[in-house]
Amino acid sequence: MLYPMSPKVVELKRKLESFMDRHIYPNEERFYREAEELGPWKVYPVVEELKPLARAEGLWNLFLPESRHGAGLTNLEYAPLCEVMGRSHLAPEVFNCSAPDTGNMEVLERYGSEKDKERWLKALLSGEIRSCFAMTEPAVASSDATNIESSIVRDGDHYVINGRKWYTTNATDPRCKICIFMGKTDPDNPDRHKQQSMILVPMDTPGIEVKRPLPVFGFYGVPDRASEVVFTNVRVPKENMLLGEGRGFEIAQGRLGPGRIHHCMRLIGLAERTLEKMCRRVRSRIAFGKPVSEQTVTQERIAEARIMIEQARLLTLNAAYAMDTVGNKVAKSEIAMIKVAVPNMACQIIDWAIQAHGGGGTSNDFGLTQAYATARLLRLADGPDEVHRNQIARFELKKYSNA
CATH class of the missing domain: 2.40.110.10 (Butyryl-CoA Dehydrogenase, subunit A, domain 2)
Known part of the structure; x- marks a missing residue:
């Protein structure tokens, strides 16, 4: 691996994957049902039931770097863990690692007074509010x-x-x-x-x-x-x-850098899960006398999906490494690149998966419509594609300002 995981991260990833298998995936149907039936003004009971289990297993506040409150992981170390959590919409909040709370906790940790930390950060870190x-x-x-x-x-x-x-x-x-x-x-x-x-x-x-x-x-x-x-x-x-006063943009840049990494790693996890669903679906469906998985167009899409995921992951790990080594400000270009590349990658793979599932892919039964909503939203959230592309181009052109 270009960016090998430390023994600590390997163990946390193992524990996370086990928790996902035991508690997250089996409860996804219930989570979506509660979200639909109770609506956005209510607390979803399944989330509150699972939080104490995650906390008891030490899978809590993993996102906070260099903090006495979190796991003390760097952005690069947290990235593969964030990817695992991104495989399910249910997971991030269960581990107290969901936006916008993560970004807000980082702001309070960095810029809040001791009074602010006692009143607000403490309750956020414990998942009470x-x-x-x-x-x-x-x-x-x-x-x-x-x-x-x-x-x-x-x-x-x-x-x-x-x-x-x-x-x-x-x-x-x-x-x-x-x-x-x-x-x-x-x-x-x-x-x-x-x-x-x-x-x-x-x-x-x-x-x-x-x-x-x-x-x-x-x-x-x-x-x-x-x-x-x-x-x-x-x-x-x-x-x-x-x-x-006047320091809002300074805070925003400190807040949005890690947040963009988190969004992108979660999307990579969602894309991986989507590709798995696509592969299982096409192997089990017969069309025109043979499994859909044997259709050349399907194989091409599966191959392209694997290439796109691997490219996106490496690009995102590189951005995380840059943030850890040279800081968010210097790593602006790397962060902007992943913010364009990863949501577009996820949108394309989810679209192919919907197509492979046929009409059912447009329903809510397979989690693909929910996945597409997430990926498409993230082409706008934390800055639209166009803004990031313009920024990348300016960085590139600046290299030739004296040419």
């Missing part, structure tokens, strides 16, 4: 985050917050108790990347209205609880400001 991240807005093109119009205005010992957000994951969850809100504190600053700030907003603060859940391809609550939230004259203490 959940959190949301309010950044995207319906009124502006959020592919350019400097467009954000929400305001954070100082008023004595408080800040007053106004804005309308959407795709605020988790906001409909009754356990969601804290929000990290991004808005403008200095809209006239000539440096557009210093206009923004991030601030902690308890969800029970007057003036917050969770308007509605937003379906992703018709799914409410799976793959996530996307929500629309309105903030009207919401007042929070000045101490809730993270890092300081």
